[in-house]
Amino acid sequence: DPDDSTHKRTWGGTKAQFFDLYEIAAKHLKSCFPHLKIGGPALAHREDWARDFLSEMQKRETPIDFFSWHIYSNDPRKVADKCRLFRKMMDEYGYTDAESINNEWNYVRGWEGEDWIYSLKQEKSLKGAAFIASTMSLCQYSPLDMLMYYDARPGGMNGLFSTDLICNILKGYYPFRMFNELYKLGECVAIETLGENIHASAAKGENGAAVMLTHYSDDDATKTAELTLDLSNIALEGDYTLKCYLLDENNDMKKTVEIRTSGKQLSLRLEMSLFSTYLVTLEK
16 A cells, blocks of 8 residues: 555555556556456555545556455455455446455454464464365355465465475365365355354365365354254265365364265264364265
8 A cells, every 4th residue: 555654665655656657557568468467456455545546547547457455354254345345346446347356365363462473373273274264165155256365485374384394284274175176176056054153165066066164263262063064955966975074173184974875865964163174075
C-alpha cells in the first residue's frame, strides 16, 4: 500500500504516482505482449485502497487481467469472506473477467509479541495444518481463481517442510496431499456441513469420489467433535472400496479404514479431535 507509512522506505511515492505507473506499465506491456496476463498489485490489507485502485483503473480504461491480494488470519472464514468481498468489488468496477488471486495466506493470530511467537509455532504444527485444510475447503467454494500458500520455501512461515532439514515434512504438508486427491478427480461437488468448526470439500470423477474434512477452531480448548459423514449423494454405482486416511497428532495420513461395499446408502461415523483432518475416498 503506497500511502502506508510502513512501506515508504521501499516505495517513497504516493498512491496517485503508483496509479500513474501502473497505467503506463499495464498499457505498454499489453500492447507489446497481448497474450500475457497483466495485473496486480499484491494488496496487503487496505480495502479502501483496493477500491480506489479499481475505480481509477476503470476510469483510465487500464487492463487488469488479475487482481492479487493477500490475507493472514486465525479464522479461515475470514479468508473466504475476503474472496467474496474482492470478487464483488472487481465486478462492480467492470473487471468481471479478471482473475482474483489470493497470493499470500497463512495462520496469524497477531503480528507482535507473544501472539507473533505463537503464530510462528502454530504454522508448523497440527493446528497450522488444520488451518490450511479448512482454508482450502472454504476457498474451494468461494469466488476465487488461485490460492497461494505462504510459504513453501525454507523459512519461519513454512508449515510444509522442516526449516533445518527440508526433506523432513511437517503436518502442513498432508492437507496439500489430501486436496490433490480431490483435484485429480476433476469435478468439485457440493457439500453441506453442520457446525461452525467442521470444514469440508468434495470431488468426483470417472473412477471415484473423495471428501476432505477438518475440525478447526482457534480456541485450543475446543472439544472433540462426533459427526456422521453422509455419502448417500456421492456414493458410486455398483461395488467400490471406501478408504479413510487420518491426519492428527499421532498419524500422518494413516489409513484407518478400508472396506468393500456397494449401494448409495452409506454413512460413516467419525470422531474428530481438534485439528484432525480426514480424507475419505471411494474407489471403483
